Amino acid sequence: MIEAVKIWNEPNNKSHWDPLIDPEWDLFAGMTRLAGQAIRAENSGLTRVLGGMSPIDPSFIHRLELKGALDEVDVIAVHGFPLDWNLWQIDEWPAKIQEIRAVTTKPVWVTEVGVSSFGSEEVQAWGVKKTAELLIGRAPRIHWYSLYDLPMAWGATTRHREAEGSSYYRHFHMGLLREDGSPKPGVEVYGQYAASMGLCQWFHFEDHRLDEAVAWMRRLGVRHLRTGLSWADSFRPGALEWFDRQMEALAEFETTVTFCFTPEHRGIEPHHTSAPQVPEEFAEFCAAMVRRYAPPTSVGTVAAASPALFTSAPSARPVLKEGSASEVQAAALGE
Numbered sequence: 222m223i224e225a226v227k228i229w230n231e232p233n234n235k236s237h238w239d240p241l242i243d244p245e246w247d248l249f250a251g252m253t254r255l256a257g258q259a260i261r262a263e264n265s266g267l268t269r270v271l272g273g274m275s276p277i278d279p280s281f282i283h284r285l286e287l288k289g290a291l292d293e294v295d296v297i298a299v300h301g302f303p304l305d306w307n308l309w310q311i312d313e314w315p316a317k318i319q320e321i322r323a324v325t326t327k328p329v330w331v332t333e334v335g336v337s338s339f340g341s342e343e344v345q346a347w348g349v350k351k352t353a354e355l356l357i358g359r360a361p362r363i364h365w366y367s368l369y370d371l372p373m374a375w376g377a378t379t380r381h382r383e384a385e386g387s388s389y390y391r392h393f394h395m396g397l398l399r400e401d402g403s404p405k406p407g408v409e410v411y412g413q414y415a416a417s418m419g420l421c422q423w424f425h426f427e428d429h430r431l432d433e434a435v436a437w438m439r440r441l442g443v444r445h446l447r448t449g450l451s452w453a454d455s456f457r458p459g460a461l462e463w464f465d466r467q468m469e470a471l472a473e474f475e476t477t478v479t480f481c482f483t484p485e486h487r488g489i490e491p492h493h494t495s496a497p498q499v500p501e502e503f504a505e506f507c508a509a510m511v512r513r514y515a516p517p518t519s520v521g522t523v524a525a526a527s528p529a530l531f532t533s534a535p536s537a538r539p540v541l542k543e544g545s546a547s548e549v550q551a552a553a554l555g556e
Contacts, residue, residue: 222472223515225362226507227332227479228256229272229302230449233281237272237481248496250288255504256480257293263511270477273298276307277317279324286325297325300333300366304348305391311348314355314362328361332447332477333421335366337391338399338405346407349397364421364447365411368434370396373424403432412441419445419475426454427463431443435470440528446471449479452506453493456484468514478514482505496508 231237234251245250257269274281285291299321303311314334320447321329334356336348356363363371371393393400397408411418412496420443424431436444454460468478480503487502488495497503 222475223267223468223478224445224475225268225270225296225477226260226511226515227270227272227298227447227449227477228253228260228294228481228507230275230481231275232272232478233278234275235494237494239490239492239496243496245405246284247288248500249286250290252497252500252503253285253290254293255500256507257290259504259508260511261293264515264517266517267511267515268296269294270296270298270330270332272479273300273330274321274483275300275302277301277321279320282321282324291325291327294327295330296330297334298330301331301332302335302337304344304490305335305337305339310353311355314352314475315359318356318359319429326526329360330364331356331360332362332364333366335361335395335421336397336407337394338407339387339391339394341381341408342405345394345397347412347415349410353418357414357417362445363418364445364477365397365418366421367396368420368422368437369398369402369430370394370400398437402430408441415441419443419447421447423449424467426451426457427459428467430455431467431470435473437475444475445477446474447477447479450510451482451483452480452503453482453484455506456486464510464513478510479553480510 229238229249229252229481232246238246238249253271260267260269271285271291274297275301275504282291282297291297299317301307301314301317303309303313309315309317313463318331333354336345338345352363352365373393396405398404419439422434424434448467450467451463454463457463482493483503485491485493486511487497487499489498
């Protein structure tokens with residue numbers, strides 16, 4: 222079932238939110254408020270999570286609080302990769318969580334934590350055990366990133382490509398399973414903690430790994446999963462069919478679903494990290510996804526398909542509808 226929805230991903234990381242467009246996060250705060258309100262209107266019992274911070278920064282929370290963004294979320298999330306990208310040691314994890322608890326009364330979840338096997342698969346296995354020892358019991362939700370290595374052919378969502386030595390290439394070695402699906406030593410270690418430390422696994426559009434991933438998660442005893450539904454993907458032909466298939470396949474897990482990624486034609490700049498031209502459109506996408514996959518009367522089930530996922534209010538734009546890519550895009554543009 223869907224237990225929580227997450228508004229965006231790493232908004233203080235330029236790989237996921239463009240600071241040149243929104244240097245003070247005013248647009249992000251406004252979008253978060255609208256999305257949080259829209260989610261609450263559809264299902265008031267659904268936990269709303271602020272997109273996980275990376276880096277972990279108490280001043281960022283303070284900034285968003287002053288802008289009213291925290292009024293419409295229930296949980297603060299953090300991401301950390303001290304053995305790969307962060308400038309702090311893995312033993313500092315408890316202190317990093319405490320830094321955020323010191324500036325908010327909301328629960329703090331760790332929705333991405335991981336160790337790359339770029340340098341050594343044995344180091345990754347050690348990192349799984351060390352992370353579990355440091356975080357289990359200190360955070361209500363922990364999501365290990367990730368189950369699968371990112372295929373090299375897909376490319377990583379980052380803006381510092383190859384600029385910092387091995388930094389870019391580490392993205393492709395974060396999985397407990399190699400790209401071909403074969404297990405690394407870390408997967409056996411992870412299995413010892415799977416009941417208490419969930420997984421974060423992003424599924425690309427029509428991802429061929431979905432069914433195998435479900436089989437692995439069952440085998441490992443995973444209970445909590447974090448994944449995502451892409452606003453940008455919602456404009457692809459067959460988007461609803463893929464979203465339905467993904468969410469039905471994952472229905473047995475207690476899932477946190479992340480809503481993010483701006484469609485190029487709906488951004489202030491044509492990039493998935495851009496603030497949207499019309500933030501209400503992102504809120505409408507969030508509302509439609511909650512209405513379809515987490516309605517208050519049947520949380521965790523795929524609702525019956527509806528010919529119109531969005532309301533007929535003047536500001537609403539039917540992002541998800543059947544038809545060709547050009548028809549979907551035209552509908553979103555109001556043409």
